[in-house]
Amino acid sequence: MVKINTSFLFGMLIIFFVFPTASSAGPRGTPKEPIVFNNPQIEKDYLELAEELRCLVCQNQNLIDSNAELADDLRREVAKMLKQGKNKEQVTEFMVDRYGDFVLYNPPLKSSTWLLWGGPFVLMFFALFIMLRKINAANSEKNTASSELSEQEKEKLQAILKPSPNKKG
């Protein structure tokens, strides 16, 4: 039996109506202006970086997809650094220094990530190994079955092949 506590529900309703701002709370700051590029190469670098860098707030989105406040700040920071003449590696280093390898959607190969990079190959070789074994097993079974007959089978065969006089009409 589930008994609904009406005063609890009523309380929740009051909270929702009295504090509507609780759900829309977010960082404050000066209004933002769009990011503008004069140089197509910088714009291209910017777009590539914003695709490769992960948003720390919505962790399954990259900077370019994310609507989070921090993602916007980081996009601006990336644009600013590129405009200052920094290259893509320097910008990536800046991000990794602050947020770790986690910001990279393309993580570097090192001791802590070997499983990530090598895992699929290990699994593939394991699957290949199992498959070859299965195929071999199936083949050898077929070979023994077709090439040699047991004594019982030979007798049965002889019996079938022997012409039986009584059935001749």
Place this chain on the structure above:
Amino acid sequence: MKKQFMTPLIIFGFLVVLLVVGLMKAKYVRDVPSPLIGKPVPEFSIPTVGDQQKNFSSEELKGQVSLVNIWASWCVSCRAEHRLLNALAQQGINIYGINYKDELVDARGWLSAYGNPYIKSAHDISGRTGIDWGVYGTPETFVIDNKGMIRYKHTGPIYQDDITEKVLPLIEQLKAEQLKAES
């Protein structure tokens, strides 16, 4: 014959174990390990919330063991942990604040309403200092040693358990290190 049925079952069992372990770990997944641990605090010098004429600089964090707490008045879980920070400040723990992307009037209102555990708070309106600290979800709390090195980071609201199990023992250890270095 029996073996043929067992193989998928074993694989299934293995997958279940894998997924259960993944689910149990899931709540920690948001915790991005900070590359700043073991590094000096990022340099900054920006006006304080209390007095815009005065700056709070990272230099001030050297020579003492302290907590740096990233907070904002718009941050709901900051309010949840605030009581604990007040209690820590009363115990004599040095707590500094970085007020992250907040309007001055809101930040001041918050401190007068809920108490001010901070020796001083930097007013990081642009969030640029926050980026240097690798902030991605307020509140965040850092433990700083007397050399101005970041020794621990806690992301999200801090709970009593975190304080008694992690923060306070670490502070004790760092204070002991400081005494040893000075003697």
